[in-house]
Amino acid sequence: MSKAITIAEAQRYDAHTINKVGIPALVLMERAALATFNNILNDDFDLSQVIVVAGVGNNGGDGIAVARLLKIRGIDVELYILGDLEKATPQTDQQLKIAQYYGIPVTNDLNHIVAASMIVDAIFGVGLSREVTGNFANAINAINAADAKKVAIDVPSGINADTGDVMGVAVVADSTTTMAYNKIGLLTASGKHHAGTVHVADIGIYAQDHLEHVR
Numbered sequence: 001m002s003k004a005i006t007i008a009e010a011q012r013y014d015a016h017t018i019n020k021v022g023i024p025a026l027v028l029m030e031r032a033a034l035a036t037f038n039n040i041l042n043d044d045f046d047l048s049q050v051i052v053v054a055g056v057g058n059n060g061g062d063g064i065a066v067a068r069l070l071k072i073r074g075i076d077v078e079l080y081i082l083g084d085l086e087k088a089t090p091q092t093d094q095q096l097k098i099a100q101y102y103g104i105p106v107t108n109d110l111n112h113i114v115a116a117s118m119i120v121d122a123i124f125g126v127g128l129s130r131e132v133t134g135n136f137a138n139a140i141n142a143i144n145a146a147d148a149k150k151v152a153i154d155v156p157s158g159i160n161a162d163t164g165d166v167m168g169v170a171v172v173a174d175s176t177t178t179m180a181y182n183k184i185g186l187l188t189a190s191g192k193h194h195a196g197t198v199h200v201a202d203i204g205i206y207a208q209d210h211l212e213h214v215r
């Protein structure tokens with residue numbers, strides 16, 4: 001899959017897969033999490049103290065599911081949650097309940113981000129819609145200040161996935177697991193610098209014309 005897509009295409013393909021094909025959003029989220037988890041395990045990361053920094057959109061839900069997969073593997077992992085929990089998507093709300101069942105600790109101490117051995121960035125994906133400020137910017141600065149290796153889910157948080165522009169501040173990742181297709185913004189110089197090695201994960205979302213031969 002060498003094609004790269006825009007934010008609007010990513011959103012349209014997601015909606016088509018969920019609403020027309022009928023694959024539930026939580027199934028797609030689980031596949032996104034499994035793909036990211038496998039890329040983490042296949043890399044040479046120090047997994048002695050992992051932190052997943054997650055927003056309350058579906059990018060955060062992907063990350064919270066990754067935290068659960070790591071925890072079940074016996075890896076020491078904690079969550080740092082950003083944003084208003086009242087505004088969490090239904091999928092992310094469900095992932096938080098599952099994480100709670102497994103007793104995954106939640107911290108609000110930025111020092112835990114700086115001290116982690118490996119960081120998963122799940123703050124924003126293709127839903128980033130404005131400049132990053134306040135607590136979100138503080139968390140991204142803490143991620144960038146850490147010595148740890150960093151893996152971004154879908155898009156490095158703070159990067160505009162259409163242009164590669166930094167929306168105030170953005171995570172500089174060592175690798176990015178991006179869903180379905182690469183994003184055009186990750187092909188720019190700024191996008192490449194922030195995404196690191198890009199892994200494109202097939203999670204069951206395809207361009208509408210991609211599967212005409214099987215229908």
Ligand SMILES: NC(=O)C1=CN([C@@H]2O[C@H](COP(=O)(O)OP(=O)(O)OC[C@H]3O[C@@H](n4cnc5c(N)ncnc54)[C@H](O)[C@@H]3O)[C@@H](O)[C@H]2O)[C@H](O)CC1
Pocket residue numbers: 014015018025028029032055056057058059060062083087089123124125126127128129130131132133136153154155179
């Ligand atoms: N659609 C699906 O089922 C799948 C999506 N996947 C992942 O989900 C994200 C896209 O999720 P979405 O909820 O649309 O958006 P985000 O999580 O990226 O962020 C939205 C969230 O953030 C808030 N927000 C936006 N900009 C800012 C800002 N500058 N400061 C503060 N807050 C901001 C916004 O209000 C929302 O609350 C996609 O990238 C994938 O990772 C799955 O992969 C599976 C299928």
Ligand SMILES: [K+]
Pocket residue numbers: 059121122123124125152153154155156157
């Ligand atoms: K992200």
